[in-house]
Amino acid sequence: MRPDQWLYTIPLRLRSLVRSNRVEQELDDELRFHLEVQIRESIARGMDAREARRRAMAALDGLERCKEECRDMRHVNVVEHLIKDFAYACRTLRKSPLFALTAAGTIALGIGASTAIFSVTDAVLLRPLPYRNPERLVLAGTFSNADYFDFRNGTRHVFEDMGGVSVSRAFVPREDGSAEQLSKALVTINFFRLMGASIALGRDFTEADAVPQPADPQVLIPPGSAAILSYEYWQRRYGGDAAILGREMLSSGQRGPRMVGVLAPGFKLLATALNNTGADPDFWVANNLGYDNQHRNLLTAGAVARLKAGMSLERAQQQVDALVATLRKSYPTFDRPFRLEPMHRRMVAEVRPALLALMGAVMFLLLIACANVANLLLVRASLRERELAVRAALGGGRWRLIRQMLVEALLLAGAGTLLGVVLARFGIRELLAIAPANVPRLDSVTIDWHVLLFAAAAGLGAAAIFGVTPAWRASRPEVAQVLRGGRTAAWGAGTLLRNSVVVAEVALSFVLLIGSGLMLRSFIELLRVDPGYDPHGVLTFMITRQWELTRQQGRLALLREIQTGLRTLPGVENATAALALPLSHGPSSISLTIPRQRPSEPGAEGADFGQVMPGYFETLRTPLVAGRTFTEEDNAPGRRVGVIDELLAAKAFPGESPIGKRIRVPWPDIPWVEVIGVVRHQRAYSLAGPGRETIYLLDGFSGIGVSRHWAIRTAGDPGKLAAAVRAEIAGIDKQLVITRMQPMDAMVDRDQAKTRFALLLIGTFAAIAVVLASVGLYGVLATVVRQRTAEIGVRMALGAAPAGIFRLVVGQGLRLGAAGIAIGLLAALELTRVMTSMLVGVRATDPATFAAMAVLFFFIAAAASCLPARRAAGLDPTVALREE
Amino acid sequence: MSKPSDLVQGTLDILLLKMLALEPLHGWAISQRLKLVSGNILQVSDGSLYPALHKLEQEGWIQAEWKTSELGRRAKFYSLTRLGRGQLAKQAADWERLSGAISHVMRLKEA
Numbered sequence: 001m002r003p004d005q006w007l008y009t010i011p012l013r014l015r016s017l018v019r020s021n022r023v024e025q026e027l028d029d030e031l032r033f034h035l036e037v038q039i040r041e042s043i044a045r046g047m048d049a050r051e052a053r054r055r056a057m058a059a060l061d062g063l064e065r066c067k068e069e070c071r072d073m074r075h076v077n078v079v080e081h082l083i084k085d086f087a088y089a090c091r092t093l094r095k096s097p098l099f100a101l102t103a104a105g106t107i108a109l110g111i112g113a114s115t116a117i118f119s120v121t122d123a124v125l126l127r128p129l130p131y132r133n134p135e136r137l138v139l140a141g142t143f144s145n146a147d148y149f150d151f152r153n154g155t156r157h158v159f160e161d162m163g164g165v166s167v168s169r170a171f172v173p174r175e176d177g178s179a180e181q182l183s184k185a186l187v188t189i190n191f192f193r194l195m196g197a198s199i200a201l202g203r204d205f206t207e208a209d210a211v212p213q214p215a216d217p218q219v220l221i222p223p224g225s226a227a228i229l230s231y232e233y234w235q236r237r238y239g240g241d242a243a244i245l246g247r248e249m250l251s252s253g254q255r256g257p258r259m260v261g262v263l264a265p266g267f268k269l270l271a272t273a274l275n276n277t278g279a280d281p282d283f284w285v286a287n288n289l290g291y292d293n294q295h296r297n298l299l300t301a302g303a304v305a306r307l308k309a310g311m312s313l314e315r316a317q318q319q320v321d322a323l324v325a326t327l328r329k330s331y332p333t334f335d336r337p338f339r340l341e342p343m344h345r346r347m348v349a350e351v352r353p354a355l356l357a358l359m360g361a362v363m364f365l366l367l368i369a370c371a372n373v374a375n376l377l378l379v380r381a382s383l384r385e386r387e388l389a390v391r392a393a394l395g396g397g398r399w400r401l402i403r404q405m406l407v408e409a410l411l412l413a414g415a416g417t418l419l420g421v422v423l424a425r426f427g428i429r430e431l432l433a434i435a436p437a438n439v440p441r442l443d444s445v446t447i448d449w450h451v452l453l454f455a456a457a458a459g460l461g462a463a464a465i466f467g468v469t470p471a472w473r474a475s476r477p478e479v480a481q482v483l484r485g486g487r488t489a490a491w492g493a494g495t496l497l498r499n500s501v502v503v504a505e506v507a508l509s510f511v512l513l514i515g516s517g518l519m520l521r522s523f524i525e526l527l528r529v530d531p532g533y534d535p536h537g538v539l540t541f542m543i544t545r546q547w548e549l550t551r552q553q554g555r556l557a558l559l560r561e562i563q564t565g566l567r568t569l570p571g572v573e574n575a576t577a578a579l580a581l582p583l584s585h586g587p588s589s590i591s592l593t594i595p596r597q598r599p600s601e602p603g604a605e606g607a608d609f610g611q612v613m614p615g616y617f618e619t620l621r622t623p624l625v626a627g628r629t630f631t632e633e634d635n636a637p638g639r640r641v642g643v644i645d646e647l648l649a650a651k652a653f654p655g656e657s658p659i660g661k662r663i664r665v666p667w668p669d670i671p672w673v674e675v676i677g678v679v680r681h682q683r684a685y686s687l688a689g690p691g692r693e694t695i696y697l698l699d700g701f702s703g704i705g706v707s708r709h710w711a712i713r714t715a716g717d718p719g720k721l722a723a724a725v726r727a728e729i730a731g732i733d734k735q736l737v738i739t740r741m742q743p744m745d746a747m748v749d750r751d752q753a754k755t756r757f758a759l760l761l762i763g764t765f766a767a768i769a770v771v772l773a774s775v776g777l778y779g780v781l782a783t784v785v786r787q788r789t790a791e792i793g794v795r796m797a798l799g800a801a802p803a804g805i806f807r808l809v810v811g812q813g814l815r816l817g818a819a820g821i822a823i824g825l826l827a828a829l830e831l832t833r834v835m836t837s838m839l840v841g842v843r844a845t846d847p848a849t850f851a852a853m854a855v856l857f858f859f860i861a862a863a864a865s866c867l868p869a870r871r872a873a874g875l876d877p878t879v880a881l882r883e884e
Numbered sequence: 885m886s887k888p889s890d891l892v893q894g895t896l897d898i899l900l901l902k903m904l905a906l907e908p909l910h911g912w913a914i915s916q917r918l919k920l921v922s923g924n925i926l927q928v929s930d931g932s933l934y935p936a937l938h939k940l941e942q943e944g945w946i947q948a949e950w951k952t953s954e955l956g957r958r959a960k961f962y963s964l965t966r967l968g969r970g971q972l973a974k975q976a977a978d979w980e981r982l983s984g985a986i987s988h989v990m991r992l993k994e995a
Contacts, residue, residue, distance in 0.1 A: 008944030008965060026950075030911060030960045031934065037912045037955060038930075061931030069935040074942055 107416025110369030112423025132196020164301030168217030202261030409467025417459030506820020793880025813865025
């Protein structure tokens with residue numbers, strides 16, 4: 001249609017809609033005028049008045065019909081009918097509020113749950129990272145200073161640029177002498193340009209700012225360094241004062257880094273692999289990664305690279321692989337693979353499978369809710385069969401009937417969606433409260449237009465699913481049969497449809513039930529697993545102090561003093577410290593060389609390594625398997641002794657005693673250590689996974705004490721020791737800072753959080769699903785009983801025992817249940833595979849879980865069938881026969 | 885349905901447009917004229933006349949106005965719009981082309 005045509009037509013259509021009475025009146029006037037003139041004309045030609053009227057009407061094909069065709073021409077009817085259908089649907093739903101509430105509520109439950117989970121999925125998995133062209137940012141693992149130069153130079157034609165970042169804690173003194181615990185990031189000077197971060201105030205780093213930074217986070221930032229503050233820290237600490245630019249941050253005992261700029265608000269380091277403090281960096285210090293070939297294996301920074309436009313990850317990886325091969329030739333100990341990984345994928349790698357599984361589960365729940373409402377509508381349609389048949393017989397068009405059912409479904413879905421979004425709001429709040437800490441970007445979960453769009457689409461989809469079947473069904477009532485007064489056959493098309501819907505419902509909820517069963521098994525396994533230490537009765541905390549580079553020698557002595565002090569506290573059974581405690585954060589890995597009898601075997605082995613103080617295994621109650629543990633005398637530079645765990649013992653020394661054997665370690669001045677003991681394996685990363693082989697070296701092994709994480713064992717409540725510990729530490733050295741004080745049980749608890757989270761969610765979904773499915777089953781059987789009341793009456797009159805009737809109905813319920821369970825079993829065998837990464841100690845196709853859940857569901861199906869069966873068995877035949 | 889099945893699709897439209905191009909008319913007058921000009925060949929019932937008029941009005945080709953008729957009663961008079969005039973010219977040209985083509989085919993000598 002041409003635009004100038006709209007000038008005429010739009011006002012006309014609007015008028016037809018808005019002033020419909022007036023338009024109707026005009027139509028009537030117009031046709032009446034025609035009739036009158038026509039009749040008068042005919043009479044004038046000598047026709048009988050009645051005949052003239054009849055002919056005039058006939059010429060118009062009937063007044064009403066003509067009007068209807070005129071209305072059709074005006075295209076008013078479509079809208080008008082829709083409005084009428086909506087009004088009609090509202091009326092019919094109001095007439096059965098219980099049905100309307102149940103249906104809308106069920107849909108709301110499904111939409112609410114799926115919208116809530118979607119909002120998390122959207123924020124975590126779908127939304128792009130807030131950097132410039134974030135899809136081109138890749139992580140390339142961790143590198144040493146020398147690697148940085150070799151890689152940056154060797155990959156110039158695949159990467160636009162490459163930068164390094166490492167995050168640690170820092171303690172910056174306040175004016176009053178107390179220390180402020182901050183999160184500090186060391187970055188190469190190109191880092192902000194690489195990420196596309198904008199500087200809100202001041203300037204970005206330049207070549208001149210780069211000062212070599214110590215790899216040990218406990219060593220003070222050297223004088224002459226430059227810092228850029230995060231906008232948030234700038235506001236918090238300096239109240240947004242622009243005059244601080246050019247000033248130095250406070251530092252104990254020496255000059256602190258000069259503040260040169262402030263980042264734009266909201267810049268975060270989202271890829272958590274680069275950040276072991278878990279907090280967003282408060283300030284960023286320019287690091288000069290000098291080319292240091294001596295410490296080729298001293299990993300100092302996480303590598304971030306930006307692919308050139310149009311460069312594929314595969315080609316970049318090939319380039320890196322080639323580079324690694326040449327480096328390996330020059331440096332035989334070099335063994336890092338350097339796997340490139342898109343930043344976003346890496347960030348969500350840990351949570352992606354679980355989120356997708358949850359999304360799947362919640363979509364199942366939505367489908368079940370739809371199936372339930374479809375069934376409700378089908379039951380309702382069967383009760384309205386007579387009404388529909390009458391309307392069909394009176395010429396109500398089939399399309400009209402379908403449209404009416406669809407409108408009703410749409411109305412229900414609309415109400416359900418609105419209610420569902422409200423539910424989702426609460427759901428998201430609860431979800432965030434129990435979400436495990438490893439889910440990134442949870443703070444950005446909101447109900448935004450993405451989420452609303454999803455809810456709307458889900459609502460429409462739901463309406464289509466539960467509306468179409470009943471509509472199709474309603475559109476073809478067996479008019480003749482219904483009007484003759486008989487019921488439709490008990491096993492007619494409607495019943496078949498209802499049965500299929502119920503079977504689908506049972507199958508879907510059974511899959512969810514199995515999923516929750518597997519999660520339950522995992523959680524029980526997690527509670528039962530032997531982590532290789534006893535977390536009960538252990539208090540853990542970090543003690544850190546900033547050291548000037550020249551005063552490092554005192555560290556070992558101070559750690560000993562602290563250990564002695566803590567051990568003398570009343571109630572303390574033992575105290576120890578380590579570079580990292582189990583579950584604190586991941587241990588570091590090193591490469592080991594184990595002397596082989598057969599030289600053909602590869603000698604290098606990767607392993608985790610821990611640096612611990614004497615008493616470590618005793619305090620954590622890690623059982624000794626062979627040999628001995630560390631003594632105080634061992635804890636001195638030059639003592640080349642190590643303890644390995646049973647995994648490493650089995651791998652490196654199969655079938656022989658490792659005690660007294662030597663293992664080559666990658667320290668330039670300490671070529672090997674002698675194994676003095678074997679301990680039980682500790683689950684260091686997570687209780688959920690076995691982790692890697694581990695070698696333990698002593699705290700003083702490399703000359704300076706490096707332990708930061710402390711653990712003390714007590715017979716009583718570890719929380720009660722906190723005050724005494726703080727007092728003791730303050731008495732030793734005023735500059736020591738205690739952080740992250742918590743019972744080890746709390747760390748275990750946090751580690752279990754993701755399994756508990758998944759269990760809680762999938763369990764809740766499964767519970768709702770099972771309730772919905774049983775209600776569906778109940779509904780179908782109840783309808784069948786109601787429809788077959790007369791038949792049951794006849795059977796009873798002919799001598800059928802109530803028990804037989806009971807069995808008949810229950811049998812039908814169990815058949816439906818069994819069919820659903822069978823289909824669900826097959827589906828679950830495939831679908832539970834997606835859960836593999838979430839499971840602990842149980843396979844995705846665990847036969848015991850499958851069997852147990854099948855039996856459980858069978859009983860639930862039996863219970864749901866019992867109620868209608870009892871009603872059927874309790875029928876009075878005389879009443880039942882009079883039913884029709 | 886009393887659609888003028890014997891009328892080529894769109895023929896009624898062009899007739900009505902042409903008629904209204906001459907002068908504004910009300911429905912009954914159009915019906916009389918139609919009977920007059922087309923006789924028994926083009927049978928247009930009153931029942932299909934009015935829907936057709938409403939359709940043309942809806943398209944914006946004709947517009948309606950309530951005026952006092954020659955019979956002293958108010959009647960709905962239709963007249964051609966600027967758009968309708970264009971449409972008529974276009975349809976007339978189409979019609980010329982089509983009828984010309986068909987006549988040409990019909991005049992072909994059978995072998």
